[in-house]
Amino acid sequence: MPTSTENASLCVALIGNPNTGKSTLFGALVGVHQHVGNYPGVTVEKRTGRMDDAGRRYELVDLPGLYSLAPRSRDEMVAVDLLLGRRDDCPPVDAVVCIVHAGNLQRNLYLLSQVLELGLPTVVAVNMIDVAKKQGVSIDSARLQQQLGVPVVAIQANRRIGVSQLKAALARAVADDPSPGETPFPEPFENEVTRLQSVLTDRRAESDDRKPMPRCLIRRLLLDTDGYLVDALLGDAESGAVGELEAARTRLTEADCPVPAIETKARYDWARRTLDGVVTEPGRYRATGTDRLDRLLTHRLWGTVIFGALMVIVFQSVFLGGELAVGWIDAGSEALGRWLETLMAEGALRSLLVEGVIGGVGGVLSFLPQILILFLFIAVLEDCGYMARAAYLMDKLMVRVGLSGKSFIPMLSCFACAIPGIMATRVIENERDRLTTILVAPLMTCSARLPVYVLLIAAFIPNTLYLGGLLSLQGLTMVGLYLLGIVTAVAAALVLKRTVLRGKTPPFLMELPSYKWPSPRTALYRVAQRGWLFLRCAGTLILSVSIIVWAALYYPHNADVVEAPFHEQQRSLQSQLDSLPPGDLRREDVQRQLAQLDHEIAGAYQRQSVLGRAGRVIEPVVKPLGWDWRIGCAVIASFPAREIVVATLGVIYNLGEEADVESEQGLTQLQAKLHAAVWDDSDPPRKVFNVPVALSILVFFALCAQCAATLAVIRRETNSWRWPAFTFGYMTALAYLGALVTYQVGMWISG
Amino acid sequence: MIVIDKSIPLNDLPTGTSAFVSRITGRPDHVHRLEEFGLRGGTRIEMFRPGNPCIIRMAGNKVCFRADDLLRVLVEPDAASD
Numbered sequence: 001m002p003t004s005t006e007n008a009s010l011c012v013a014l015i016g017n018p019n020t021g022k023s024t025l026f027g028a029l030v031g032v033h034q035h036v037g038n039y040p041g042v043t044v045e046k047r048t049g050r051m052d053d054a055g056r057r058y059e060l061v062d063l064p065g066l067y068s069l070a071p072r073s074r075d076e077m078v079a080v081d082l083l084l085g086r087r088d089d090c091p092p093v094d095a096v097v098c099i100v101h102a103g104n105l106q107r108n109l110y111l112l113s114q115v116l117e118l119g120l121p122t123v124v125a126v127n128m129i130d131v132a133k134k135q136g137v138s139i140d141s142a143r144l145q146q147q148l149g150v151p152v153v154a155i156q157a158n159r160r161i162g163v164s165q166l167k168a169a170l171a172r173a174v175a176d177d178p179s180p181g182e183t184p185f186p187e188p189f190e191n192e193v194t195r196l197q198s199v200l201t202d203r204r205a206e207s208d209d210r211k212p213m214p215r216c217l218i219r220r221l222l223l224d225t226d227g228y229l230v231d232a233l234l235g236d237a238e239s240g241a242v243g244e245l246e247a248a249r250t251r252l253t254e255a256d257c258p259v260p261a262i263e264t265k266a267r268y269d270w271a272r273r274t275l276d277g278v279v280t281e282p283g284r285y286r287a288t289g290t291d292r293l294d295r296l297l298t299h300r301l302w303g304t305v306i307f308g309a310l311m312v313i314v315f316q317s318v319f320l321g322g323e324l325a326v327g328w329i330d331a332g333s334e335a336l337g338r339w340l341e342t343l344m345a346e347g348a349l350r351s352l353l354v355e356g357v358i359g360g361v362g363g364v365l366s367f368l369p370q371i372l373i374l375f376l377f378i379a380v381l382e383d384c385g386y387m388a389r390a391a392y393l394m395d396k397l398m399v400r401v402g403l404s405g406k407s408f409i410p411m412l413s414c415f416a417c418a419i420p421g422i423m424a425t426r427v428i429e430n431e432r433d434r435l436t437t438i439l440v441a442p443l444m445t446c447s448a449r450l451p452v453y454v455l456l457i458a459a460f461i462p463n464t465l466y467l468g469g470l471l472s473l474q475g476l477t478m479v480g481l482y483l484l485g486i487v488t489a490v491a492a493a494l495v496l497k498r499t500v501l502r503g504k505t506p507p508f509l510m511e512l513p514s515y516k517w518p519s520p521r522t523a524l525y526r527v528a529q530r531g532w533l534f535l536r537c538a539g540t541l542i543l544s545v546s547i548i549v550w551a552a553l554y555y556p557h558n559a560d561v562v563e564a565p566f567h568e569q570q571r572s573l574q575s576q577l578d579s580l581p582p583g584d585l586r587r588e589d590v591q592r593q594l595a596q597l598d599h600e601i602a603g604a605y606q607r608q609s610v611l612g613r614a615g616r617v618i619e620p621v622v623k624p625l626g627w628d629w630r631i632g633c634a635v636i637a638s639f640p641a642r643e644i645v646v647a648t649l650g651v652i653y654n655l656g657e658e659a660d661v662e663s664e665q666g667l668t669q670l671q672a673k674l675h676a677a678v679w680d681d682s683d684p685p686r687k688v689f690n691v692p693v694a695l696s697i698l699v700f701f702a703l704c705a706q707c708a709a710t711l712a713v714i715r716r717e718t719n720s721w722r723w724p725a726f727t728f729g730y731m732t733a734l735a736y737l738g739a740l741v742t743y744q745v746g747m748w749i750s751g
Numbered sequence: 752m753i754v755i756d757k758s759i760p761l762n763d764l765p766t767g768t769s770a771f772v773s774r775i776t777g778r779p780d781h782v783h784r785l786e787e788f789g790l791r792g793g794t795r796i797e798m799f800r801p802g803n804p805c806i807i808r809m810a811g812n813k814v815c816f817r818a819d820d821l822l823r824v825l826v827e828p829d830a831a832s833d
Contacts, residue, residue, distance in 0.1 A: 104810050104811055110787060110789070135811050260779075264783070264791060268789075291799075294799070298799075298806060392804060392806065392815045395804050395817060506784055507781045507784055508815075508816065509790070510815040511813070512806065512814065513812075
């Protein structure tokens with residue numbers, strides 16, 4: 001008769017070293033029934049999936065790739081907690097599938113040894129037999145099974161070979177009750193463990209009758225010289241226990257079993273004994289295709305040149321593809337907006353839908369093509385194995401900044417858009433490095449800043465040429481702004497590493513996996529996953545902020561107050577138009593004047609809107625930067641997304657929303673308006689815009705965190721509100737100071 | 752009897768030379784991490800690309816390793832390698 005447990009789903013954990021094809025195996029087992037989330041409180045991704053086999057349901061958990069179960073951070077603690085059933089948000093694990101790489105069984109067995117100690121039903125999957133064969137290595141799985149005492153299945157996850165046998169072995173293993181097997185540790189160590197069993201009790205047991213702490217956990221505590229596990233498991237409840245641990249460790253050192261070195265010695269010796277007769281290797285190392293490729297790709301000069309060329313290709317594709325797609329999206333949203341305008345009467349709802357919703361959604365979608373293309377390149381490079389080589393080539397450069405080579409590609413991606421760059425920091429295992437990279441990423445000049453740069457530089461920086469036309473002042477200013485972003489990012493990274501993010505850095509040891517053809521399925525799936533993640537978290541935020549900004553620019557929409565002063569002019573112009581016969585050349589002129597009047601009305605609406613008034617209220621704050629309230633207004637309005645500032649300036653300066661500021665004509669019109677703008681209360685009229693003002697606006701945009709989407713992505717990747725708030729704070733402060741200094745110094749130099 | 756220690760720093764190993772790891776010095780937790788990874792006394796390695804960071808072959812894989820002031824890997828070149 002089936003018991004209730006047979007109908008419940010079984011929880012299976014998937015564990016293994018990095019680069020063993022674990023994710024591929026996970027995908028092969030669960031297919032599309034995957035879910036990616038976050039473990040609360042840590043940045044580790046939680047990947048779960050569902051598998052049905054022979055009438056049983058399995059919940060699979062894909063643990064992050066690990067070399068050892070010794071936890072040194074909260075992130076690493078997740079795997080240990082999960083396997084021991086200590087996590088509230090996960091059911092206790094019923095079985096473990098440990099995936100090992102056929103080409104490097106020695107090291108993989110280290111982790112396996114730790115896993116076997118846990119006493120859970122375990123199945124070993126030996127993956128990448130084909131890669132091992134290329135190196136001349138052959139594995140006797142049957143003998144390995146004999147030596148280990150647990151089922152061993154040879155698989156090739158990428159070709160789905162052996163997966164059904166794995167599922168069968170798993171079904172059998174769950175029914176068995178595994179015997180702990182002999183311990184790899186020497187006698188003195190095990191004696192200390194027995195001694196500690198009487199002293200330590202499992203804190204999680206709620207009842208009075210305390211459960212004894214399992215031996216495997218006591219072993220881990222003894223070996224935990226970092227103190228991390230001790231803090232997590234014992235806390236302050238049993239300070240006597242800590243003393244006992246220390247005494248035990250001292251005794252072990254005297255008995256020539258020093259902690260933690262004894263673990264590596266014991267387990268590697270065990271691995272050597274276990275693999276006796278299992279692995280046949282050639283005497284000499286056989287060079288593979290990967291090695292031949294690496295001779296070129298890791299070459300100090302040629303490797304870097306190839307890398308540079310590759311980056312140029314990536315960026316060109318991102319910009320081209322992005323431009324194309326943005327063109328379609330813009331046309332589409334414009335058409336939709338116009339259609340809505342014909343359908344609906346003028347009013348708040350129409351304005352909300354056209355400017356707020358369509359504008360906001362269009363803004364989000366316009367990010368998407370760039371992001372997807374960049375994700376695709378990153379996914380392909382990661383999958384084929386080239387990313388590790390890129391990290392190697394750039395390591396020397398990044399070390400100077402206090403980071404490692406793995407931060408290079410994420411930071412470089414930020415020149416297109418910070419969002420994929422920040423999401424790409426997942427490859428950086430060191431939490432501190434990853435956080436530093438995320439926090440300085442928005443300083444890299446992203447493509448959204450370019451419209452503002454182009455507008456202001458063309459309008460206010462004189463077009464002086466040097467070196468016979470080779471260099472232009474305008475071009476140099478652009479380069480200068482890019483450099484400003486880079487230099488500030490470097491400085492910020494150095495400062496962060498010394499202050500807020502101080503801590504230990506683990507040694508830089510990175511595997512270079514064998515090259516393989518990237519699987520289109522994996523790459524496309526990853527791109528779709530990341531893209532959807534972006535739409536969900538950033539999209540909703542941008543949309544809501546866009547609507548808020550729209551409301552601030554629209555309300556209070558008092559038609560009588562605003563339009564009244566213009567009515568007379570409108571009436572006279574309209575009667576002029578009516579009196580002129582059709583075909584009269586003067587009609588065009590009158591129509592243009594009417595349109596201009598409409599623009600002025602739109603500008604007047606903005607001025608008395610909430611945002612307009614806010615702009616005037618904050619004017620004293622932005623005056624030291626050389627800005628008047630209109631500029632302040634436009635800058636505030638561009639906080640959801642930077643590109644908005646150009647359009648907002650257009651409206652504020654009475655060019656109207658229809659003015660196509662992207663076109664030559666529109667741009668020159670706007671530039672003319674900017675040149676002519678004067679301070680409201682100045683008599684005689686004083687010009688608002690001059691070179692120091694333009695520069696201060698440019699510097700502000702270079703350094704300010706004005707992208708709600710980026711902040712939303714930071715929130716998701718760091719799993720807390722603290723870091724996006726910190727980023728916003730420090731960047732806005734930097735931007736304000738930078739703009740202030742630029743304006744004051746500029747005025748002092750020119751004045 | 753004088754025992755000559757023929758160990759040299761890992762980064763000084765010429766390309767293509769194989770060697771045995773003789774000793775790793777540095778902070779205990781760093782050393783332990785390297786050992787967990789398999790870089791420990793007696794491990795056989797072959798230099799693929801010297802420098803800092805260097806690329807070495809170890810147990811059939813290639814690994815990129817960066818030494819710093821505190822962390823040093825000393826190796827003894829394999830007399831039999833050519």
